Amino acid sequence: MSDKRLLILNYFCFVVYGIFTIGFQTSIWSQVLGGFPPPHFWLPVLAYWSLYRSPKEGLIMTYLITLLVASVTAMPLGMFLLLNIILYALSYTFKSKFYQPGPIFFAIICGAMSVAFMPIHFILSLIIEPTPIQDLEIIFWLLQSLLTPLLSFAVYPIFCIIDDLTNKELPTEVGRQFE
Template sequence: MQTSKFHFLNFFVIALVTFLLAAFLTTFWFQLFGDFPAPLVWLNVILYLMLYRRPTEAVLEIYLIGFLLSAAYSAQPIGIIWLVFFVLFSIVYSVKTRFFWPGPRYFFFASMATTTLYHIVFVLTSQVLESNPSGALLGQRIVEVIFTGLVSIPTFLVMEKWDRISADELANEAATQTNTGAVE
């Protein structure tokens, strides 16, 4: 029970921070840099969840984040976002099972690759499912891939730190419970 409580707390904080970051990117970035493409920090968070969570947990969490972002900050229907995330997760997971080492360097390369894949999958899904599909927007997408790669390492370090803090809390809680049980 306690474990699920801490898992929930861990995810709640991640979802909240991602929500705030998305608001920052759509408003603050836009006011200062105009239409210049912003890094997809939220995609880095989603990638982290794909790599460092159990498969079912990861998919449910990224679906929930996708829903929050779509409901608040975009005109994109949630169904397409979920489908894109599912395809992305399938690819990332199958690569991860063959080729993975934990750490910021792997995350950096994975971030660049995932952002590129995200754009490709998004455009393809849009071409198949939408009557007026999304265009290439090549320049904008390339800048987004580079920027997202650049912010991937700080994102990874923050996420890893938060996971460690949560895990410590979880271990402390478990230890306290065991000790209390022993005394009783």
């Protein structure tokens, strides 16, 4: 297969992962577990692409995932896009300072992004929205922040397999993470 087709297939696989997990989070999870907070199923994609892709590729995936998730959330698209770009930038900056190879660092980044999600959302809501968030669901947020890094351990090998199958070369400062 040509390099362009493999690159498109790589993007496509991550978008399909996003579609399936977002659908699972919004429909099946709520039917089976009721009001128990789900992890951010889409956040590991942003974390993976902030750690193992160039900034240009990472921002493209940030836009794609934002468009997918925005279709199933009540958050305004502009605010959600800004929130995801801020999370991506924080993760990318953290990577440039403290990078360690492997799934543990990936889980730490997923956890940090999940923890940062609510405070950044709250601040953006105060600045942008005419009626900002008034009720912070702290227990919900804490449970999501605990479950998202656990999810990341399950999806990290899947993401590495997708990269291997599509011959995606990781940036030189990253190297191969999962053998």
